[in-house]
Amino acid sequence: MTGSEVVTEAKAIINEVSKFIVAEREFLEKVVSALLAGGHVLLEDVPGTGKTLTAKLLAKALGVSFKRIQFTPDLLPSDILGTKVWRPGKGEFEFVLGPIFCNLVLADEINRAPPKTQSALLEAMEEGQVTIEGETFKLPQPFFVIATQNPIEFEGVFPLPEAQLDRFMMKLSLGYAKDEKVILRRRLEWKTDDPSMYVQTVTSGENLLKIREYIEKNVKVSDEVIEYISRFTEIRRDSRLLAGPSPRGLVSLLRVSRAMAVLDGRDYVIPDDVKKVAVDVLGHRLVVKPEYQIDGVRGEDIVRDYLRKIPVPK
CATH class of the missing domain: 3.40.50.300 (P-loop containing nucleotide triphosphate hydrolases)
Structure with a gap:
């Protein structure tokens, strides 16, 4: 295309x-x-x-x-993934696909x-496959x-x-x-x-x-934008957090920023693409210390703080 x-x-x-x-x-x-x-x-x-x-x-x-x-509360992993059912007429087990397929x-x-x-969704969401009774099925x-x-x-x-x-x-x-x-x-x-x-x-x-x-293949990301995204690792040192954004989180920020560039009709990423989605991509990945949660501090608030602090490349 x-x-x-x-x-x-x-x-x-x-x-x-x-x-x-x-x-x-x-x-x-x-x-x-x-x-x-x-x-x-x-x-x-x-x-x-x-x-x-x-x-x-x-x-x-x-x-x-x-x-x-x-x-x-009573939903089972097999209700999502599927299960093997014994078919007496065939004398064998048949795999019945779950709704995740x-x-x-x-x-x-x-x-x-x-x-x-x-947790039945973890493998499916990360690898596009599910494993049932030792057998792997591609989604x-x-x-x-x-x-x-x-x-x-x-x-x-x-x-x-x-x-x-x-x-x-x-x-x-x-x-x-x-x-x-x-x-x-x-x-x-x-x-x-x-x-x-x-x-x-x-x-x-x-x-x-x-x-x-x-x-x-085609949406370009400059070294300056990569440096800008990588600086969000500074969040990990915030005293209000037990854990900051994971490497997967930064990769997700890169991937979404490239998609946002396409929606804006460009084949290159600008800092505004990153800023537009940073809170939505990183906020839920932060683990706020309980004493700050009591005060109403959320991961999204902390990401906004760093959006204001981190210099934007020109």
Whole structure:
């Protein structure tokens, strides 16, 4: 694909989804940038803001297979990955694929499942494969996870461990729409609570893989920008933290910045691309000391502090 074709298809995804989800365009750009960069997204917001709808609309616009997994306390890893079932008629075990075998997986309310079940996603998200009873199965490509969780619920939930959070390229929030009259008017126009039937497919999984290949081969990153990204390691020495951003976090920041450059019609990264996504990529990877958590300090706040401190290359 040429550069202009890549930009056109990437923007077409955002434009199509924006017809049906009332959200800031910057939010949709960030979700799509993670998709183009080959990462996964954690959506953290109160109920009813459109997290699940966003995933469904994206799958339809992309023309890829979609499965929704409702995470509950009694969900087992085999309910996600699949299992081997004995077939008496054949006299052999048959592997029954779980819902994770699709292109876009919605892990709804992921923090409602216990750690053992949450960990079933680790290998899938990092390596694009799952191992069941010693046998490895490749997942269809492209493979993309959107997980949701409610930040104000504390009973019957299991907070995601740091290793799981680190697998998510970005953590985002929709927030409430600025003008909810738009939501009400669109609902009357659709005559349904699920407008995904009206979404046009504007690309394909095959084209998405081509876009990722284009980004890897053609989007340039200068030494100055690499130096700028690497300086976020200074966060690790912050006295308010138990742990700072991982190397995977810095690589994710690089990858998303390249995708943001493409969405802006460029084949090179500028510092503004990095600044635009740094909080979303690094904030959830920081482990804040309990005494500062009590005071309301969050990882995102600390990343913002360093965005102000670290000199921006000219």
